[in-house]
Amino acid sequence: MNNLKTFFPNVVLTGAGVIKEIPYWVNHFNGRRVLLVTDSNIYKLGFANKIKDTVSAGSIDLVIWDGVIANPDLATVKKGLDALNKDNCDFIIGLGGGSVLDAAKAISVSATNGGDVRKCLGLYRITKRGLPMILIPTTSGTGSEATQASVLVDEVNDTKVAIYSEYNMADIVILDYELTYDLPSKVTADTGIDALCHAIEAYVSKGSSDFTDLMSLSSIEKAGKYLVRAYTNGKNDKEAREGMADSAFYAGMGFCGAGLGGAHGLAYPLIDYNLSHGRSVGVFLPWVMEYNLSCAEEKFSNIASALDKSCASLSVREAARKSIDIVKGVLKSLDISYKLSDYGVEKGKLSSMAEIAVNSTKRLLKFNPKHISVEDGQEIYKKAY
Numbered sequence: 001m002n003n004l005k006t007f008f009p010n011v012v013l014t015g016a017g018v019i020k021e022i023p024y025w026v027n028h029f030n031g032r033r034v035l036l037v038t039d040s041n042i043y044k045l046g047f048a049n050k051i052k053d054t055v056s057a058g059s060i061d062l063v064i065w066d067g068v069i070a071n072p073d074l075a076t077v078k079k080g081l082d083a084l085n086k087d088n089c090d091f092i093i094g095l096g097g098g099s100v101l102d103a104a105k106a107i108s109v110s111a112t113n114g115g116d117v118r119k120c121l122g123l124y125r126i127t128k129r130g131l132p133m134i135l136i137p138t139t140s141g142t143g144s145e146a147t148q149a150s151v152l153v154d155e156v157n158d159t160k161v162a163i164y165s166e167y168n169m170a171d172i173v174i175l176d177y178e179l180t181y182d183l184p185s186k187v188t189a190d191t192g193i194d195a196l197c198h199a200i201e202a203y204v205s206k207g208s209s210d211f212t213d214l215m216s217l218s219s220i221e222k223a224g225k226y227l228v229r230a231y232t233n234g235k236n237d238k239e240a241r242e243g244m245a246d247s248a249f250y251a252g253m254g255f256c257g258a259g260l261g262g263a264h265g266l267a268y269p270l271i272d273y274n275l276s277h278g279r280s281v282g283v284f285l286p287w288v289m290e291y292n293l294s295c296a297e298e299k300f301s302n303i304a305s306a307l308d309k310s311c312a313s314l315s316v317r318e319a320a321r322k323s324i325d326i327v328k329g330v331l332k333s334l335d336i337s338y339k340l341s342d343y344g345v346e347k348g349k350l351s352s353m354a355e356i357a358v359n360s361t362k363r364l365l366k367f368n369p370k371h372i373s374v375e376d377g378q379e380i381y382k383k384a385y
């Protein structure tokens with residue numbers, strides 16, 4: 001077993017309607033004025049005002065700032081920090097998908113670590129806790145509410161950067177299932193396959209431990225039971241919505257300790273093809289599983305059994321192979337093609353895309369159970385075409 005390294009939010013509240021407990025927890029952390037960080041889409045859905053009403057009833061001031069953009073950059077964090085300072089806020093609520101939660105975390109630690117997000121970037125560089133913070137995911141996918149990472153864009157150097165710190169975490173996570181009941185089906189599919197990809201990559205990761213395996217396998221089991229149900233009948237299937245919210249959170253708990261792998265790494269260049277993050281990693285998931293199969297057969301057989309209990313009667317080798325077919329079946333049921341040719345990728349660009357992916361994402365690929373060289377990445381790209 002690897003040495004254990006994982007990170008925990010202090011409090012996790014789950015259930016339909018649990019946002020009503022927010023005033024108690026703001027008071028508990030001595031918050032007097034709250035900055036609610038979100039984006040304009042979530043604001044339009046009315047969730048932010050619903051929380052404002054709940055908090056105001058508890059005599060706490062709350063200011064809504066809906067300025068987070070998709071793939072937030074460092075300038076966005078600065079704007080959020082300006083909003084925080086302008087209104088003298090001392091407590092943060094992040095409400096939204098992964099981009100919003102990553103930005104909320106970055107605003108929180110920037111506020112208490114000198115006020116400059118650039119000085120917070122990197123591995124464990126910051127020395128102080130962020131402002132007290134509640135994170136409330138509105139999608140079931142990124143797992144950002146569970147992790148110690150904020151992935152951001154450095155708009156000056158045109159590159160992805162990140163904050164990793166035990167201080168860059170939620171004090172309180174609220175999984176209020178009601179916020180996910182009306183997710184559009186395409187968002188359900190894309191974020192759900194991201195969660196499943198997190199769980200599978202973390203489970204077979206070189207960085208996995210007994211603890212992260214427990215979280216990852218539970219996540220896989222729930223995704224096997226609920227993901228397609230949430231996609232096909234989410235409006236009427238609360239049990240599936242709740243199962244997927246838990247699945248995404250468990251996956252976050254798994255990968256924040258274990259790391260990710262080849263599907264997340266190789267998907268990196270697809271950002272230029274207007275694919276959502278979830279869809280781009282979903283394309284590579286079965287192909288990377290196939291590549292990894294020989295060096296983690298037992299784990300892949302466990303994945304098959306977690307996704308489909310009938311696989312428990314198969315031999316380890318048969319079940320391991322079957323895990324790939326099951327994942328392809330899930331992708332088909334979600335109407336997500338796992339062929340690059342279906343997304344307008346030009347055949348002539350495969351080699352250079354693979355080279356860029358492998359060279360740009362070594363921080364992810366180092367956890368993949370089997371080494372991926374540029375040539376290996378090019379082979380996987382060819383198969384995925």
Ligand SMILES: [Fe+2]
Nearest residue numbers: 194198277281
């Ligand atoms: Fe992801």
